[in-house]
Amino acid sequence: MMKISKIEYYLPQQLLTNEDLEKQFPEWSSERIQEKVGISQRHISSDSETVLDMAVQSSEKIFENYDRNKVDFILFCTQSPEYFLPTTACILQDRLGLRKNIGAIDFNLGCSGFVYGLAFAKGLIAGGIAKSILLVTSETYTKHIHPDDKGNRSIFGDASASAIIEKSEGNDYQFCLGTDGSGAENLMVKKGAFKKDFELNPEHEFGPENIYMNGPEIFNFTIENIPGLVKETLEVNSMTMDDIDHFVFHQANSFMLNYLRKKTKIPAEKFYIDMEKTGNTVSATIPIALKNMMDKGMLKQGDKVLMAGFGVGYSWGATIMEI
Numbered sequence: 001m002m003k004i005s006k007i008e009y010y011l012p013q014q015l016l017t018n019e020d021l022e023k024q025f026p027e028w029s030s031e032r033i034q035e036k037v038g039i040s041q042r043h044i045s046s047d048s049e050t051v052l053d054m055a056v057q058s059s060e061k062i063f064e065n066y067d068r069n070k071v072d073f074i075l076f077c078t079q080s081p082e083y084f085l086p087t088t089a090c091i092l093q094d095r096l097g098l099r100k101n102i103g104a105i106d107f108n109l110g111c112s113g114f115v116y117g118l119a120f121a122k123g124l125i126a127g128g129i130a131k132s133i134l135l136v137t138s139e140t141y142t143k144h145i146h147p148d149d150k151g152n153r154s155i156f157g158d159a160s161a162s163a164i165i166e167k168s169e170g171n172d173y174q175f176c177l178g179t180d181g182s183g184a185e186n187l188m189v190k191k192g193a194f195k196k197d198f199e200l201n202p203e204h205e206f207g208p209e210n211i212y213m214n215g216p217e218i219f220n221f222t223i224e225n226i227p228g229l230v231k232e233t234l235e236v237n238s239m240t241m242d243d244i245d246h247f248v249f250h251q252a253n254s255f256m257l258n259y260l261r262k263k264t265k266i267p268a269e270k271f272y273i274d275m276e277k278t279g280n281t282v283s284a285t286i287p288i289a290l291k292n293m294m295d296k297g298m299l300k301q302g303d304k305v306l307m308a309g310f311g312v313g314y315s316w317g318a319t320i321m322e323i
Contacts, residue, residue, distance in 0.1 A: 001122065001125065001126065001167070001168060001170065001171075001172040001173075002118075002121060002122055002125050002165055002166065002167055002168050002170075002321075003165070003166055003167075003168035003170060003321070003322070003323075004163055004164070004165060004290070004321060004323075005066070005163075005164040005165070005166045006062050006066055006163065006164040007161065007162070007163045007164075007287050007290055007291040007294070008058050008059075008061035008062050008161070008162050008163075008291065009058050009061075009159055009160060009161040009162070009284060009287065009288045009291055010054050010057035010058040010061070010159065010160045010161075011043040011157075011158075011159050011278060012043045012044055012045045012046065012049060012054065012158050012159075013043070013046075014043065014044045014045070014046060015041050015042070015043060015044070016041065016042045016043075016044050016142075016153065016157075017030070017040065017041045018030035018031075018033045018034055018039070018040055018041070018154075021033060021150060021153060021154055024150070025150045028150060028154075033154050034276075036154075036253075036255065037154055037155055037253040037254060037255065038253060038254025038255070038257075038273065038275060038276060039154065039155065039157075039253070039254075039275055039276055039278075039279045039280075040276050040277065041157075041276075041277055041278075041279070042142070042156065042157030042158075042278065042279035043157045043158055043159060043278060043279075044142050044157065044158055045140045045142065045143065045158040049140070050080075050082055050140065051078045051080050051081065051082065051088065051138035051139060051140055051160065052082045052088055052091055052092060052095065052138075054138050054140075054158070054159070054160035055076065055088075055092055055136045055138040055160045055162065056092065056095050056096065057160065058136070058138070058160040058161055058162040059092070059096055059134060059136065059162040060096070061162070062134070062162050062163075062164060063096070066164060068096060068097065068098055069098075069099060070131075070132040071098055071099070071102060071132050071133070071134045071164075072099070072101075072102045072103070072130045072131060072132055072133070073102055073103040073104070073121075073124055073129065073130035073132075073133045073134070074089045074092060074093055074098070074102065074103070074104040074105070074133075074134045074136065075089070075105060075107065075117050075120055075121060075133060075134070075135045075136065076088050076089035076092060076104070076105070076106045076107070076136045076138070077106075077107055077108075077109055077113035077114070077116070077117050077135070077136065077137045077138070077283045078106065078108070078136075078137070078138050078139055078283070079108055079109070079110055079139060079141075079282070079283075079312070080138075080139055080140045080141070080143065080144075081106060081108075084193070087104065087105060087106045088106050089104035089105055089106050089136075090104050092104070092136065098134075102130075103124075103129070103130065107120070109283060109312075109313070109315055110139075110187075110282050110283060110311050110312035110313065110315070111250045111252065111280075111282055111283060111285070111309050111310055111311025111312060111315075112177075112250070112283075112309035112310055112311060112313065112315040112316050112317045113137050113282070113283030113309065114135070114137050114161075114283050114284070114285075114286045114287055114307070114309055115175070115177075115286070115307055115308070115309040115317035115318060115319060116177065116309070116315075116317055117135045117137065117283075118135070118165065118175075118307075118319060118321070119175045119177065119317065119319070121133045121135060121165040122175070125165075125166075125167050131166060131167050132164060132165075132166050133164070133165040133166075134162060134163075134164060135162070135163045135164075135165050136160065136161070136162050136163075137160070137161050137282075137283035137284045137287060138159070138160035138161070138283075138284065139158060139159065139160075139281060139282040139283055139284060140158045141156045141158065141211060141282055142156055142157065142158050143158075144189050144209070144210055144211040145210060145211050146206040146207065146210040146211075148206070149206060149210065149211070151213070151215065152211055152213055155252075155253060155279060155280045156211075156279055156280050156281075156282070157278050157279030157280065157281050158281065159278060159281035159284040159288060160284060161281075161283075161284040161287035161288055161291070162287075163287050170322050171322055173237050173319055173320040173321060173322070174233075174236045174237055174319070175233075175317060175318070175319040176229055176232045176233045176236060176317065176318050176319070177316070177317040178225065178229065178314075178315070178316045178317065179313060179314065179315055179316075180221075180225075180313070180314040181313065181314070182314075183217065183221055183313070183314040184313065184314070185212075185214075186213070186214040186217040186218055186221070186314075187211070187212070187213045187214070187218060187311065187312040187313075188211075188212055188312075189208075189209065189210065189211055189212075190208040190209075190212070191207070191208035191209045192209060218311070219256060221310075221314050222252070222256060222260065222310055222311075223259065223260070223263065225310065225314075225316055226249075226260055226264070226308060226310055226316065227260070227263050227264045229308055229310070229316055229317075229318050230247075230264050230266075230306065230308060230318065231264075232318075233306060233308070233318040233319065233320065234306075237320050239304075239320065241265070241266065241267075243304060244270065244304050244305070244306045244320070245270065245303040245304050245305065246270055246271075246272055246293070246298070246299070246303060246304075246305045246306070247261075247266050247270055247271045247272065247305075247306050247308075248272050248286055248289050248290060248293070248305055248306070248307050248308075249271075249286075249307075249308045249309075249310075250285050250286060250308065250309045250310055250311060251273065251274065251275035251278075251280060251281070251285035251286075251288075251289060252280055252285075252310075252311065253275070253280065254273055254275065257271075257273050258273075272289055272293060272298075274288075274289050274292050274293075275289075282311075283309070286307050286309060290305070290307075299323045300323065301323055302322065302323065303322070303323040304320055304321070304322050304323075305320065305321055305322075305323065306318060306319075306320050307319060307320075307321065
């Protein structure tokens with residue numbers, strides 16, 4: 001029913017390496033960070049660089065060899081919007097010089113955002129509303145991280161990924177989506193919107209404008225929910241593990257991913273991990289991984305990929321797509 005026709009991504013120029021972190025936090029070694037999270041460097045947006053700026057960069061790469069006039073809808077996933085209003089997707093339409101008779105909308109999701117974007121695209125295509133959709137996942141989590149928060153600084157990087165989703169005559173794969181808002185406070189920026197009266201978690205040592213992440217609870221949520229998500233996704237599509245050529249999960253950190261792989265009994269050769277040079281780029285991790293797999297020649301026509309995103313919200317989702 002639909003396919004991913006193109007993917008491109010953009011990474012900011014500024015780098016934060018493990019050696020940089022070691023200089024600021026001498027109690028940590030660069031080797032220990034690499035071993036713990038599987039990341040050696042992250043790209044950090046400049047003070048003046050926003051999700052919109054990055055989205056323009058990743059999208060213009062798409063249009064180097066794709067007719068921008070074919071796009072008839074923009075889906076923009078971010079939790080770091082340009083403004084409360086107007087919609088960042090509307091500004092992106094103008095910055096890219098796209099047609100005016102198209103739809104454009106933002107949606108606020110984190111690590112599950114790319115899968116949800118694909119679900120929205122499927123609905124738009126099925127409803128005859130759009131045939132070519134520009135799906136953008138762009139995030140600058142690092143702007144919310146306190147300079148002394150060595151844990152989150154070692155994990156998150158900034159990036160934007162743009163993908164073209166088009167109607168296809170291929171198989172119609174189903175989605176499995178989930179939500180549990182009871183875990184909202186375990187990954188949150190408490191200040192910045194209209195919820196101004198709040199009490200800080202007593203363990204939160206930084207300000208309410210910074211990201212707070214309860215790592216153990218996020219890990220527990222992932223381990224409790226994602227193996228079942230994989231099983232459910234295979235079942236609703238009448239497939240087994242053997243039918244899937246590649247599994248591409250949200251690139252949270254390598255320890256969590258390897259734990260998940262073993263728990264779900266996914267063969268190592270089918271499970272893709274690629275975050276060493278980018279870190280956790282939130283909603284952009286899956287499209288970045290797919291693009292890198294394409295560039296490495298790892299994906300061939302007809303391959304079936306199970307994608308799973310999960311995290312802040314709590315929110316999770318998975319589906320299967322055929323290359």
